[in-house]
Amino acid sequence: xxxxxxxxxxxxxxxxxxxxxxxxxxxxxxxxxxxxxxxxxxxxxxxxxxxxxxxxxxxxxxxxxxxxxxxxxxxxxxxxxxxxxxxxxxxxxxxxxxxxxxxxxxxxxxxxxxxxxxxxxxxxxxxxxxxxxxxxxxxxxxxxxxxxxxxxxxxxxxxxxxxxxxxxxxxxxxxxxxxxxxxxxxxxxxxxxxxxxxxxxxxxxxxxxxxxxxxxxxxxxxxxxxxxxxxxxxxxxxxxxxxxxxxxx
Amino acid sequence: xxxxxxxxxxxxxxxxxxxxxxxxxxxxxxxxxxxxxxxxxxxxxxxxxxxxxxxxxxxxxxxxxxxxxxxxxxxxxxxxxxxxxxxxxxxxxxxxxxxxxxxxxxxxxxxxxxxxxxxxxxxxxxxxxxxxxxxxxxxxxxxxxxx
Numbered sequence: 548x549x550x551x552x553x554x555x556x557x558x559x560x561x562x563x564x565x566x567x568x569x570x571x572x573x574x575x576x577x578x579x580x581x582x583x584x585x586x587x588x589x590x591x592x593x594x595x596x597x598x599x600x601x602x603x604x605x606x607x608x609x610x611x612x613x614x615x616x617x618x619x620x621x622x623x624x625x626x627x628x629x630x631x632x633x634x635x636x637x638x639x640x641x642x643x644x645x646x647x648x649x650x651x652x653x654x655x656x657x658x659x660x661x662x663x664x665x666x667x668x669x670x671x672x673x674x675x676x677x678x679x680x681x682x683x684x685x686x687x688x689x690x691x692x693x694x695x696x697x698x699x700x701x702x703x704x705x706x707x708x709x710x711x712x713x714x715x716x717x718x719x720x721x722x723x724x725x726x727x728x729x730x731x732x733x734x735x736x737x738x739x740x741x742x743x744x745x746x747x748x749x750x751x752x753x754x755x756x757x758x759x760x761x762x763x764x765x766x767x768x769x770x771x772x773x774x775x776x777x778x779x780x781x782x783x784x785x786x787x788x789x790x791x792x793x794x795x796x
Numbered sequence: 797x798x799x800x801x802x803x804x805x806x807x808x809x810x811x812x813x814x815x816x817x818x819x820x821x822x823x824x825x826x827x828x829x830x831x832x833x834x835x836x837x838x839x840x841x842x843x844x845x846x847x848x849x850x851x852x853x854x855x856x857x858x859x860x861x862x863x864x865x866x867x868x869x870x871x872x873x874x875x876x877x878x879x880x881x882x883x884x885x886x887x888x889x890x891x892x893x894x895x896x897x898x899x900x901x902x903x904x905x906x907x908x909x910x911x912x913x914x915x916x917x918x919x920x921x922x923x924x925x926x927x928x929x930x931x932x933x934x935x936x937x938x939x940x941x942x943x
Contacts, residue, residue: 703896710872710893710900711907718867718904722860779860 552735556659556728576663579655583648587640612640619782624789631788634674638667639781646727646773650766656731658776661724668716671784679791690794719783726776730769737762864904872897 562573594605602610616636620628642658649656657663679687691708692701740758744751876893880886 706896707899707903710875710897711868711903713875714864714867714871714897714900714904717871718863721867722863725863726859 552732552739555653555655555731555735558660575655576657576660579645579648579657580663583641583645583657586648587637587644591640612636616781620785620788623782623785624792627792628785628788631674634671635781635784635788638671638784639777642667642723642780643774643777646777647770649727649731650769650773656727658723659727659731661720664720664724665716667723667780668719671719671787672716675787675791678788679794682791683794687791687794690790715783715787719780723776723780726772730765730772734762734765734769737765861905861908864908865901868899868901868904869894869897872900 558574558576560572560574561578564571564573590605591609594609597603597606599606613636616639617629617632620632620635624631645657648654649659676687679690683689691705691712693704693708696704737758741755741762744755744758747754872893872895873890875897876890879889879893883889
């Protein structure tokens, strides 16, 4: 079992539910999404319950997270973007906590499934499109017509811009999913080496120190990736929301 | 020394010529700032800021750029295929949109490394912005007007 590097990505039905031919089972993925939401929400609830003027440790972390996301959003989308703060903050925390929870041995990494990250990305792009049309009406379409382009190039450039816009949710979701998936597979492969090498006797046990060291190093790397990808996801969300708030001028 | 001394300059003398020079310097400094901030090649303000230096940053950058590029091509090819499916123009939709998708992928990559100016805000330095033609208003006016 230990040598199957993708074993920990399997989805298992914990509570089989089927409604109208749709498989709506409660799976391990759902369980860990719930755990992620509960961990993030619970942490913030506990951390902000005392509301001291001089913050304690938990409150400091919560305030830092708030400031971090708030500054990021204000920098990229301006003060008008702050209405999206709840969305961006929840997304950031969800991705971050999901990535970090996935780092526990035997835990399921929710963000290693592209359908999850794609749903998150579609949520972002859907917000951008809906809000953009609500606020600017058809003026939102100016987003696709860069000004300063010679007239005969406008149709071509607009088509390219539209494709570029449509590719955003895909690249957003692929980036997060691929990073987490690749990282976890690499970790599993190297720790699998440790197991299979140490089965070879004394020489193997000594030799397995190498992959073990690699596993330790990769674990550190994966924690970095977990933070980095949550950050990248949130930053790109902010940038896309900026388009909805000010679609060109 | 005919003019009264300026209280904000301890021991300072202030002849009108010096003041004019200061103002001129100030004006030029501001102009330079405006020009620099409007320059088409700028550090991408997104990931570049907090990314740790070293090999990992390069790997992250590579993954990011490749996903941008692949997404552009994939969406272009998908659109072309769908158009073919519904309009029965196979294979022209796929061919044309694959190429458009390629262009969009290149645009994505250039945009995410900051080679194509994202800003659409007309401002000082507009003259040297021919490069930005395909850039478009994407990514809005971040850093442009601050609002």
